Amino acid sequence: MAQEQWKISEDTTLTWLNGGVTHMDGGAMFGVVPRPLWSKKYPANDANQIELRTDPILIQVDGKNILLEAGIGNGRLNEKQLRNYGVTEEASLEVGLKELGLTLADIDDVLMTHMHFDHASGLTTEVDGERKPAFPNATIWVQEIEWEEMRNPNIRSKNTYFKENWDAIAHQVKTFNSEHEIVPGVKQLHTGGHSAGHSIIHITRGERDIWHFADIMPTHAHQNVLWVLAYDDYPMDSIEKKQQFVAPAIQNEDWIMFYHDYKYRALRFSQDGKEIIDSLLKE
Secondary structure, eight states: OOOOEEEEETTEEEEEOOOOEEEEEHHHHHTTSOHHHHTTTSOOOTTSEEEEEOOOEEEEETTEEEEEOOOSOSSOSOHHHHHHTTOOBOOOHHHHHHHTTOOGGGOOEEEOSOOOHHHHGGGEEEETTEEEESSTTOEEEEEHHHHHHHHSOOTTGGGTOOGGGTTTTGGGEEEESSEEEEETTEEEEEOOSSSTTOEEEEEOOTTOOEEEOGGGSOSGGGOSTTOOOTTOSSHHHHHHHIIIIIHHHHHTTOEEEOSSOSSEEEEEEOTTSSSEEEEEEOO
């Protein structure tokens, strides 16, 4: 897969890496929205599944290599999980990093919007049958509520918070409460909604405002504030945070970037949200 690079300022570059491809049920991804409506905006296969990439974004800024999300990893899911989650490709982050002259050991920080399996499975790897950190020199930043639930999931969340994704990296994790600025102009903000500890990313470098809304707006088709996921633990919180953050970003014609979208890496909507006026496409 070709890598998309986006130089957003003189000292800041974004690069999408290949974190793997899943296919999830379209009905679950669009909640109560009927298929005749959402399928006009996002294609589905014959099994009613939609393609969802899991591509981490490398943020190179101020001499640091910061990874946003971790992908599904390689060899992290069993055969049943690969089948149930519609995985057609696993991650190859090492290949993408090598093209940039980097290795997994060169990652300084990993920003996790939340710890569901399709974001966090790439945090660990298997070496001679033993789990090890995939990014051995990185600090992993997670919202504190999210980290607590990751380690102590409830009857619902245990289906996505796996011990195998945290036990080997616990010593690398640092938590934050409401917000955390990793470097000037790159900030994590707690929203809740999709999960209790879900967070989003706001980048203000150069002349651009760029948002990564993670899973309260996983694809370009989730632009409508009412279009939230059946997977959301707190859907009304998702709607509230979309009203607070997504709607103004669209009105301001800010850039919105994606981890999951099958087609767009980043885009800008017109102020009324009816048109895409600029975009970076997945090659």
